[in-house]
Amino acid sequence: MNAGKDLGKGSVALLPDRQDIEALIKAEHRDPFSILGPHADGQGGQVIRAFLPQALSVNVIDRAGGQVLGPLSITEVPGLFVGQFAQLQPYALRINWAAGEQTSEDPYSFGPLLGEMDLYLFAEGNHRDLSTCLGAQVMSVDGVPGVRFAVWAPNARRVSVVGDFNIWDGRRHPMRLRHPSGVWELFIPRLEAGEAYKYEILGAEGILPLKADPMALATQLPPDTASKVASPLSVDWQDAHWMHARGELQRPDAPLSIYELHVGSWQCEVDEVGEVARQYTWHELAERLIPYVQHMGFTHIELMPIMEHPFGGSWGYQPLSQFAPSARFGSPDDFGAFVNACHVAGIGVILDWVPAHFPNDTHGLAQFDGTALYEYANPLEGFHKDWNTLIYNLGRTEVHGFMLASALHWLKHFHIDGLRVDAVASMLYRDYSRQPGEWIPNRHGGRENLEAIDFLRHLNDVVALEAPGALMIAEESTAWPGVSQSTEQGGLGFSYKWNMGWMHDSLHYIQQDPVYRAHHHNELSFGLVYAWTERFILPISHDEVVHGKHSLIDKMPGDRWQKFANLRAYLSFMWAHPGKKLLFMGCEFGQWREWNHDQQLDWYLLQYPEHKGVQKLVGDLNRLYRDVPALHDQDDVAQGFEWLIGDDATNSVYAWLRWSKAGKPLLVVANFTPVPREAYRIGVPFGGTWGEVLNSDAALYAGSNYGNGGGVHTHADASHGQPFSVALNLPPLGVLILEPQ
Structure with a gap:
């Protein structure tokens, strides 16, 4: 066939020129549609070209009827087939390969696709x-x-x-x-x-x-x-009632108690020697996890990142597929069915989401088109030394939109109830974890990352419009002002902020031997100085039980009995403190071992009464927290809290009132020494009987059962600024919660 053959005035040559052919052979042609596919020949017909390396022969067939219209002839260029046909009409190609025959329409016969x-x-x-x-x-x-x-x-x-x-x-x-x-x-x-x-x-x-x-x-x-290639998402959603109601269920004055878990290591199938045989699928997890969460009384689960990630040891915090659930646990449809099952059971689902950075795996986003496309080009802006990852260039509109769309993908297509945004502090500051000279100031010469700030505000505003009722939670460890204030007020627009200061201070306090706690007394009370500057979640997360930090119970001082008593008192203190609750899996029953992402939790410990007791306490705390408005409905305003005793460092005793909007109080008293205290006088606002609704030292929690026989009567003696008082027996390393009868 003559490459230079002319088909007449205004016609198209059968073969393109040599430069185009060479670019096609080398796979360097920028516009393959200009050569391949159908091209009008100027005489009412068409020239069809196909580049099919290793094909033996090609026939053109009528797309509608399947009749053979004629062959494409092979040219002197291996793999390039051409032919001329008298009519312009839709067609398909029947291709003979060494391995067999294939019939398909020509990809190069379709016009531009995206609108x-x-x-x-x-x-x-x-x-x-x-x-x-x-x-x-x-x-x-x-x-x-x-x-x-x-x-x-x-x-x-x-x-x-x-x-x-x-x-x-x-x-x-x-x-x-x-x-x-x-x-x-x-x-x-x-x-x-x-x-x-x-x-x-x-x-x-x-x-x-x-x-x-x-x-x-x-x-x-x-x-x-x-x-x-994924099929369009197909989930039999039955959660309309939940989706309609969740805006009310997730208001700032509603109870929010979150069970944080790592999907791959909560529970697994184990072999005869107790080693992990395989991880559960979403369906298997739903069968086991949902009844457990309901039994424990948590309102929500929070999943550590389930977006696909190459390295399991990153726990999901180095994701490369911001739109794909990990194949480790099943298909996207399977994950959607899991979320649906949670909603039908009345459990909200929060996902950890990572817009701050991504790993540098060569098959991923790094240098995606040969240039720094998703990341900053300058390593002083674009490289995280701490995590050996790359930082999204959120100042680039396409990257900004890519991450915005990722958030909406989970919230809208998978009905997710909230996103916990990871590592917000690293996004806000250009000098985060960098020494002088290792970072580039913003256009005003400051350390704030203006592009990331704009992104977070835009994200939170868009989520409020596109996914009404969804929560946006910031893991933010600095004193950045207004994280949970609206963007109209100049804030970042998050629903909640993790209270990392409270977490650090309270854990530091509880790890002290009780004999030294008097010198750290303000560490438990300091959180109340700023408790209403943001809407807070109190987080005891996975980060606190790994990397040599010890498990939560193993942080506790003293002998075995004291460790369990300290743990029960700490959890009771946390649930009675203003702020929403988050507890990492295993902490709810006192797992001794640090969390290991390659092993399931040590469920066998629940055969022992002390572990069973901690689990029972957490369930009761959750139920009390959900049922009693004083513990949640004024969480984010100072009117919901009133100190009674905050300065008894000598005895390591704290006492306060939690007030509901309706004016009904709860009395909380904590004794953080192993010394029982008899007839300890505390002022209360109302006379009559105050019933003991929770005692962390009760026998059903495997405690010593020291308390007040279920309740106490007030005295007319005023105390602590209150018109009445009660004389309480304070259990050792224990917390009491009482309410007026």
């Missing part, structure tokens, strides 16, 4: 549903089923989709670049869900390591690293 509005919103950083736009989308185009791929790589010279379907050959499916968005797209007919794929990208310096899809909705099971 201009999608591309505009993406470039602007404000596409609210990006997970149904970019990535691999199962769909039909012109009545033909297949998969539409779209990926942002503005500095690439060429991008191809590769997978088993084309023997990972980047010459077979090069994509179309949509100017000026930098998005590449291609529809591959007849491809189905379940296919593994990556992108082969030609950067300025050559071909990059194959890249997983940043917008993948599913992935291979690690350690494999390819993305997978």
Whole structure:
């Protein structure tokens, strides 16, 4: 066939010019659609070209009827097939390979796919549903089923989709670049869900390591690293009642008690010698976890990151697929069914979400198109020394929008009730964990990361609009003002902030031998100085029971009895303190061993009464917290708390009132020494009988059962600014909670 053959005036040559052919062979052509596929021949017909390396022969067939219209002739260029046909009509290709025959429509016969509005919103950083736009989308185009791929790589010279379907050959499916968005797209007919794929990208310096899809909705099971084409999410949602009611259930004056867990190590299937045989699937986890959480009385669970991550030892905090649940536990549909089951059972689901940084694995986002695309180019801005990770450049509109869309993806498509945003402090400050000279000031010369601040405010405003009632929780460890204030007031707009100061101070106090606690008395009371400057969650999280910090019970001083008494008193103090509650798995029954992500919790400990007692106490604390308004409905205002005794350092005793909006109080008294105190006088606002609703030293919690026989009567003696008083027996290392009868 003559490459230079002219088909007449205004016609198209059968073969493109030599420069185009060479670019095609080398997989360097920036616009494969200008050569491949159908092109009008100027005479009412069309020239069809297909580049199919290793194909033996190609026939063109009528798309509607299946009749053979004629062959494509092989050219002197291996793999390049061409032909001329008298009519313009939809067609398919019947390709003979050494391994067999394949019939499919021509990917290069389809026009541009993404709408201009999608591309505009993406470039602007404000596409609210990006997970149904970019990535691999199962769909039909012109009545033909297949998969539409779209990926942002503005500095690439060429991008191809590769997978088993084309023997990972980047010459077979090069994509179309949509100017000026930098998005590449291609529809591959007849491809189905379940296919593994990556992108082969030609950067300025050559071909990059194959890249997983940043917008993948599913992935291979690690350690494999390819993305997978996912079917559209199909979950039989039965949680309409929960979704309608959750705005009220998650108000600041509602109880919020969160059980934090790592999905892979809460409970596992074990072999005959007790070693982990495999992790449970979402369905198996739901069967076991949901009844447990209901029994324990928690309102919510919080899952450490379940977005796909290559290294299990990162616990999910180094995710590479911000839109895909980890394949370790099942499919996206399986995860959606798990969330639905939680909601039907009345349990909210919070996800840890990581917009601060990502790992530098070569198949991930790092140098995605040969340039610093998702990360800052300068390592003084873009590299985290602490975690050996890269920092998202949230000042770039497309990256800003990518992370915004990730948050909305979980909240909207998976009905997630809240996101706990990881490492917010590292986002707010350009000098976070950096020495002088190791960071770049902002445009005003300051240390604040203005782009990240704008992102967080925008994120929280958008979530409030797009996912009403959802919680946004900041893990923020500095004194940044207004984290949980509205953006209109100049705040960051979060629903809650983790109270890291309270956590640090209270744990430091409780680890002291009681004989020295008098010298640390203010560490337990200091949190009340700032308790209402933000809406707080009190977090005893996974970070406090790893890396040599000891488990929660093993932090406690004293002998075995004192350790358990201290733990029960500490948890009771926490539940009676203003602020929402978060407790990491295993702490609720006093696991001795530090948490290990490769082993399940030590459930066998529940055969021992002391461990069973701690578990029973946590369940009772949760029920008391949920049932008694004084413990939650004025959590975020000073009117809900009143000190009675905050200065008895000698005896390590604290006492306060919690007030409900209706004016009904609870009396809380804590004795943090192992000395029982008889007839300790405390002022109370009302006369009559005060009933003991909880005693952390009760026998049913495996305590010494020292207390007040269920209640006490007041005396007319005024005390502590109150018109009445009670004389209480304070249990050793114990907390009492009483209410007026």
